[in-house]
Amino acid sequence: MxxxxxxxxxxxxxxxxxxxxxxxxxxxxxxxxxxxxxxxxxxxxxxxxxxxxxxxxxxxxxxxxxxxxxxxxxxxxxxxxxxxxxxxxxxxxxxxxxxxxxxxxxxxxxxxxxxxxxxxxxxxxxxxxxxxxxxxxxxxxxxxxxxxxxxxxxxxxxxxxxxxxxxxxxxxxxxxxxxxxxxxxxxxxxxxxxxxxxxLTGERDWRLHRLTGGKVWFSPVDETARQGFEDLWSDLRGGEPEEPAHLTVLGRDVVVERTAGSMARATFAELCGRPLGPQDYLAIAERFHTLFLEDVPLLSPANQQEARRLVTLIDALYEAGARLVTLAAAAPEALYPEGVGAFEFERTASRLNEMQAADWMTRERSV
Structure with missing residues (x-):
């Protein structure tokens, strides 16, 4: 039987x-x-x-x-x-x-x-x-x-x-x-x-195989980009159920609502629109090897606080060697086109472009 x-x-x-x-x-x-x-x-x-x-x-x-x-x-x-x-x-x-x-x-x-x-x-x-x-x-x-x-x-x-x-x-x-x-x-x-x-040490990393050489930055936020983002999330999940994850950071409960194994999915508003700090982002980068970040808007002095949090989040992911899949309003270099904070964002844009490369996907995580 x-x-x-x-x-x-x-x-x-x-x-x-x-x-x-x-x-x-x-x-x-x-x-x-x-x-x-x-x-x-x-x-x-x-x-x-x-x-x-x-x-x-x-x-x-x-x-x-x-x-x-x-x-x-x-x-x-x-x-x-x-x-x-x-x-x-x-x-x-x-x-x-x-x-x-x-x-x-x-x-x-x-x-x-x-x-x-x-x-x-x-x-x-x-x-x-x-x-x-x-x-x-x-x-x-x-x-x-x-x-x-x-x-x-x-x-x-x-x-x-x-x-x-x-x-x-x-x-x-x-x-x-x-x-x-x-x-x-x-x-x-x-x-x-x-x-x-x-x-379980087979030669093939199925998730990495799907990410390497594939598209991980989807913009602008239109029907085609959103469908590509959704399809990649579904493909990498492989049928695993979604569930919330609770991270204890400095005695606080930080909740990531949509996770599957070591992957997390969140909106820009959820991660950058609320008062999270470096320790929160470090905990996320340590806990998840891949983050799907969706609905990243154009940045400007009008949402400069949110933009600063995005910079801190990307720094944490970058230092941890985490993988990032993004649905955004524009390409990294066009996300923060002008105004106070635009010059400082150029370093983050450079990191975002680097994190799309195939060799980034194959580098060993530092945590």
């Missing part, structure tokens, strides 16, 4: 949404194994321990797309699909609620638990919500995350929670050279013991 993940994958190929890639076959096989194991039941109907999946490899090989297919096709009813950073933001908030709450408040959120350690009640709460935890883009750079992960997942695994995760790094390369990394090593050991590690 054909597995659900195999059927979903074959249907996508038949519909032309994705192209077959032999490098993805070992991962499909591993997902079939996980699907079968999740369906098993132990003695007297109990849940057996199930080995999860840790999927790693460079961007553009189909990790997020296949994870989405697995999540939507698995019959496991108690499943949670989340971006890793959003999950950890929730964990830290639960830690805060536990530490700041009195006995009555703690019981209302976590149920009855003894002691003052927040990890066991948090693990119990997560386990009650999901048997299968699916994370995209596991990347540990925050010492607060690093310090909590080992104990949290030890408690989750004890409750037979199953982990399926994607990452650009092999397990032993996580939090490399991080502060107090020796305290993080137990988490790596748990991942390697509790998960099947599968590398």
């Amino acid at each position: 054909t597995s659900r993940i195999r059927s979903a994958y074959d249907i996508r190929i038949e519909e032309g949404v994705i192209a077959p890639d032999p490098a993805q076959e070992p991962l499909i096989a591993a997902m079939e194994r996980l699907e079968e194991d999740l369906a098993r039941r132990g003695l007297f109907g109990g849940l057996p321990e199930v080995r999860g999946l840790y999927i790693w490899g460079p961007p553009g090989r189909g990790k997020s797309m296949l994870m989405d297919l697995f999540v939507t096709s698995t019959p496991e009813p108690k499943r949670l699909r989340a971006h890793f950073h959003a999950f950890m933001a929730r964990i830290h908030d639960l830690v805060r609620q536990w530490r700041e709450g009195d006995a009555k408040t703690r019981k209302a959120v976590f149920g009855t638990h003894k002691g003052d350690d927040p990890i066991p009640p948090i693990a119990a709460l997560i386990a009650s919500e999901a048997r299968l935890l699916c994370f995209d883009e596991l990347q540990v750079t925050d010492i607060a995350d690093a310090m909590i992960l080992g104990r949290l997942f030890e408690a989750l695994f004890e409750k037979k929670v199953v982990l399926a995760v994607t990452s650009n790094r092999a397990p032993d390369q996580l939090y490399l050279n991080g502060i107090n990394r020796q305290l993080f090593v137990p988490f790596i050991e748990q991942i390697e013991a509790r998960c099947e590690v599968v590398s």
Whole structure:
């Protein structure tokens, strides 16, 4: 009998949404194994321990797309699909609620638990919500995350929670050279013991292949340009669902409403029309390898504040080596034609032109 993940994958190929890639076959096989194991039941109907999946490899090989297919096709009813950073933001908030709450408040959120350690009640709460935890883009750079992960997942695994995760790094390369990394090593050991590690390192970067040599600047904003912009977004998404992403920046919640894996899409008004600053744009550039920016208007002294934010955004993307697809009123050199600020914008226009080149698309990201 054909597995659900195999059927979903074959249907996508038949519909032309994705192209077959032999490098993805070992991962499909591993997902079939996980699907079968999740369906098993132990003695007297109990849940057996199930080995999860840790999927790693460079961007553009189909990790997020296949994870989405697995999540939507698995019959496991108690499943949670989340971006890793959003999950950890929730964990830290639960830690805060536990530490700041009195006995009555703690019981209302976590149920009855003894002691003052927040990890066991948090693990119990997560386990009650999901048997299968699916994370995209596991990347540990925050010492607060690093310090909590080992104990949290030890408690989750004890409750037979199953982990399926994607990452650009092999397990032993996580939090490399991080502060107090020796305290993080137990988490790596748990991942390697509790998960099947599968590398997806095919030679072809499907998203990069679609971008390299293709049009990434669409102007002016007419029906033809908008359709080209929309078609490229749809093509690169490859059927991945859109969802909002929450970035924690200096204690604030910065929301990017339309994201798919490591790609984000936003309007000029959303990113430059509100008071975002350098740290916000740096967080966006770090989190997403490709930004689709639409409806960039002509710039002038009348919208100089928005223009300055655009300059800061482009600088952050440029320094991070991120890719940019733009729907704008004019070509970069004609976006800010005259007036105060036009001369300063010439440097940004130069960067925008550089970021359209094929060799930009193939350069290695710096974050």
